[in-house]
Amino acid sequence: MSAITADTARRLPKAELHLHLDSGFEVEDAVRLAEENGVPLLKEPPDAMFDWEDLQEFLTFLDWVLCLPRNGEQVASLSYSLAQRQRRSGVSYTDMMVSPIHWKNFEGPLEEFIAAVASGLEEAERDGCPPVYLSVSISRKHSRAEAHEVLDTMLAMGHPRVVALSIDGNEALVGRTGDRFAPVFKRARANGLGIRAHAGESSGPEGVWDAIDLLKTQRVDHGVRSVEDPELVEELVERGIFLNVCPWSNVLLGLYPDRESHPIRTLVDAGARVTLNTDGSGFYRITLEDEYVTASEVYGWSTDVLRRLARTSVEASFCQDPLRSELLAGIDAFDFGD
Numbered sequence: 001m002s003a004i005t006a007d008t009a010r011r012l013p014k015a016e017l018h019l020h021l022d023s024g025f026e027v028e029d030a031v032r033l034a035e036e037n038g039v040p041l042l043k044e045p046p047d048a049m050f051d052w053e054d055l056q057e058f059l060t061f062l063d064w065v066l067c068l069p070r071n072g073e074q075v076a077s078l079s080y081s082l083a084q085r086q087r088r089s090g091v092s093y094t095d096m097m098v099s100p101i102h103w104k105n106f107e108g109p110l111e112e113f114i115a116a117v118a119s120g121l122e123e124a125e126r127d128g129c130p131p132v133y134l135s136v137s138i139s140r141k142h143s144r145a146e147a148h149e150v151l152d153t154m155l156a157m158g159h160p161r162v163v164a165l166s167i168d169g170n171e172a173l174v175g176r177t178g179d180r181f182a183p184v185f186k187r188a189r190a191n192g193l194g195i196r197a198h199a200g201e202s203s204g205p206e207g208v209w210d211a212i213d214l215l216k217t218q219r220v221d222h223g224v225r226s227v228e229d230p231e232l233v234e235e236l237v238e239r240g241i242f243l244n245v246c247p248w249s250n251v252l253l254g255l256y257p258d259r260e261s262h263p264i265r266t267l268v269d270a271g272a273r274v275t276l277n278t279d280g281s282g283f284y285r286i287t288l289e290d291e292y293v294t295a296s297e298v299y300g301w302s303t304d305v306l307r308r309l310a311r312t313s314v315e316a317s318f319c320q321d322p323l324r325s326e327l328l329a330g331i332d333a334f335d336f337g338d
C-alpha cells in the first residue's frame with residue numbers, strides 16, 4: 001500500500017499524549033519573548049537556534065529558552081500557541097506535560113505558574129482549539145520531600161485542567177529513583193490524579209520495570225528500550241501498559257541512528273499498546289501528522305494499524321466522556337480513502 005497523506009493524517013481523529021510545553025516553543029515564540037524581555041538571541045538568523053550540532057548545544061539552547069518566560073502572561077501565551085499548533089495538526093485532545101523546575105526565571109510561586117499554563121489552554125479552547133489538559137511533572141532531581149511539595153500544590157489547587165502527576169529527568173545521570181518517588185505517586189493516585197512516568201529512554205528496561213512496579217503507572221512515556229528485555233515486553237502486553245512513543249525525538253536526540261532501526265515496529269508487532277507522539281513539536285520541528293505519515297511510509301503500516309494507533313491514543317489518554325466516546329466512534333468510522 002502507499003503511505004497516507006498529511007491531509008489524511010490531519011483529518012484522522014487522534015490524541016497526543018507525550019508532548020511537553022517545556023519543548024513546545026516555536027522559533028517565533030522564542031523571538032517574541034526575547035524581544036519582550038530585552039534578551040539577545042543566541043544565534044542569528046533565529047532559525048539557527050533550533051539547529052543543534054550536539055547534545056551540549058541543545059542543552060545550552062534549552063537553558064536559554066526556558067529562562068525567557070518570566071510572568072504569567074508570557075507563560076499563558078506559550079500554552080495558547082501550543083494549543084493552536086495542535087489544532088493545525090488535527091489533534092482532537094492532548095495530555096500535555098510541564099516541568100516547573102525548568103522555568104527558572106518565572107517570577108512567582110508554583111501555583112501561579114500552573115494557573116498561567118492552564119489559563120492559556122482555557123483561552124485557546126474558548127477560541128476553538130481542541131482541549132489540552134495538563135500533567136505536572138516532578139523531576140528525578142527532586143528529593144522526595146520536594147516532590148511531595150509539588151503534589152501538595154497540585155492537590156491544594158484542585159484545578160480542573162490538572163489531571164495527572166508525571167515524572168521526567170535524565171535517569172542515566174541520577175540512576176534509579178523508583179523507591180524515592182513511589183510514596184508520592186501512591187498519594188497522587190489515592191487523591192484521584194492520573195499518573196504517568198518517563199522511562200526506557202535515558203534508562204534501559206530497569207527504568208520501565210520501576211515505573212510499572214514501583215510507581216504503578218499504566219502509561220509510560222517513551223518506554224522504547226523495553227525492547228531490550230523480552231520478558232518485560234511480554235509483561236507490558238499482558239498488563240496492557242501504554243507506551244507513548246516519540247520516534248523522531250529518539251532519532252534526533254541520538255537514541256537510534258534512524259527510523260528504520262527504531263524499535264517501535266517490534267513493539268507494535270509484539271502486541272504492545274503503542275501511541276505516536278512528537279515529544280516537543282516546537283523544538284523538534286515535527287508535527288503529529290508527520291509522525292503518522294512517516295510511520296506509514298517507513299514501516300509500511302496498513303490503515304488498520306494506523307487506526308489502531310489512533311484508537312490507542314484516545315484509550316491511553318486522560319480524556320473523559322463524552323469526548324472520549326465521540327473520538328473513538330470517529331476513529332472507527334474514519335474513511336482513509338483506501
Ligand SMILES: [Zn+2]
Pocket residue numbers: 018020168198221279
Ligand atoms: Zn518526553
